[in-house]
């Protein structure tokens with residue numbers, strides 16, 4: 254990776270630099286009047302979001318490897334073109350291949366309101382064709398303003414209809430899992446875990462996390478709010494282009510089995526994910542596109 258030519262083409266003085274951190278992976282550092290955001294070009298993966306004067310919002314594992322070939326544990330991974338294990342071939346990577354690819358920087362912009370934007374892209378090549386036969390253009394548009402907006406757009410560049418599942422699998426940092434309430438899911442039906450086939454309904458206003466949770470809420474487009482009494486803050490997680498929300502915390506036992514997560518890592522993280530899966534599989538006709546986006550805002 255030639256950092257100096259990438260920088261020459263795309264840097265925005267005082268606002269966006271592309272540098273090498275985290276084991277040599279190219280990282281875009283965005284700093285503006287709103288926030289500081291780090292984005293790994295590998296995986297088109299937002300690593301860190303720190304609004305001005307605030308604590309870090311995203312959780313990142315201290316044991317993440319930051320090596321090509323491995324997914325990054327934390328931040329905002331993109332799952333595409335499938336969510337979870339591949340439906341018929343367990344040899345194919347969990348959550349698809351997009352988070353395991355080096356993306357291309359296509360554009361950076363200093364927007365009129367002072368927001369900073371970074372656009373990345375990924376296209377089919379011979380290697381990816383063996384994993385997924387469709388021709389596509391995937392784009393990640395990251396906008397740093399009063400909120401962090403991450404938009405994933407997939408354009409069908411093949412001659413036939415394509416379909417996929419996916420997610421913006423956001424990890425949020427919390428003071429302690431015991432201090433949080435998640436609002437916004439009351440009345441929604443969810444599959445409780447990967448294998449569940451009959452949905453349960455959430456009666457409570459607040460979801461509290463007391464054990465491993467892997468809830469897959471269907472038919473919901475609402476914002477979720479993570480209320481953290483320990484940090485006296487609320488994180489609002491909005492989304493577009495998704496009717497499924499997943500809330501995941503591995504709990505104590507599962508966390509021990511996740512190689513790139515500290516044993517006690519589960520205590521300070523919660524995933525609230527904007528998902529396309531189950532009854533929300535994306536179908537795209539040739540030359541058309543679909544966008545999945547999440548917006549993260551810190552509220553006091």
Ligand code: TA6
Nearest residue numbers: 324337347348447467499501526
């Ligand atoms: O979205 C929740 C989930 O699908 C869980 O089942 C869990 O496996 C998690 O994602 C993390 O997956 P990963 O492949 O990143 O370890």
